[in-house]
Amino acid sequence: xxxxxxxxxxxxxxxxxxxxxxxxxxxxxxxxxxxxxxxxxxxxxxxxxxxxxxxxxxxxxxxxxxxxxxxxxxxxxxxxxxxxxxxxxxxxxxxxxxxxxxxxxxxxxxxxxxxxx
Numbered sequence: 040x041x042x043x044x045x046x047x048x049x050x051x052x053x054x055x056x057x058x059x060x061x062x063x064x065x066x067x068x069x070x071x072x073x074x075x076x077x078x079x080x081x082x083x084x085x086x087x088x089x090x091x092x093x094x095x096x097x098x099x100x101x102x103x104x105x106x107x108x109x110x111x112x113x114x115x116x117x118x119x120x121x122x123x124x125x126x127x128x129x130x131x132x133x134x135x136x137x138x139x140x141x142x143x144x145x146x147x148x149x150x151x152x153x154x155x156x
Contacts, residue, residue: 044078051086066103076103077114084118091126092133095119107148116141 043065050061062083069075080103084095098104098115105111120127120138127134 040075044082047079048082048085051082052088054088070103073110077110080104080111080114081118081122084115085122087123087125089126091119091123092129092137096137106144112141112145 047061047065050058062079066076066079069079080098083098084091086094088094095115099106103111104115116138119134123134127138
């Protein structure tokens with residue numbers, strides 16, 4: 040697993056057709072292991088490719104992602120904000136706007152849960 044993950048991390052930072060194939064194969068192999076799927080999210084969120092924010096937004100709609108699951112939030116959104124300085128701090132401000140929007144969404148969910156109690 041360590042070798043596979045290392046290879047996937049390297050491919051995730053390359054603009055090559057093998058990237059998408061490797062990411063899909065990794066997901067299909069480990070889709071039943073939630074912790075490994077979290078690594079899959081994190082690997083993509085940490086990518087230094089310029090389209091990473093677009094990919095992260097796309098992954099928010101992936102069937103394996105659940106905005107109500109803290110591990111999924113940490114893996115995808117946390118990784119993007121904490122471990123992807125290049126894309127998160129892009130001078131366009133899109134990384135900050137994305138994080139703001141996600142925090143607002145999470146805030147609404149938390150308020151909804153609190154009021155349900």
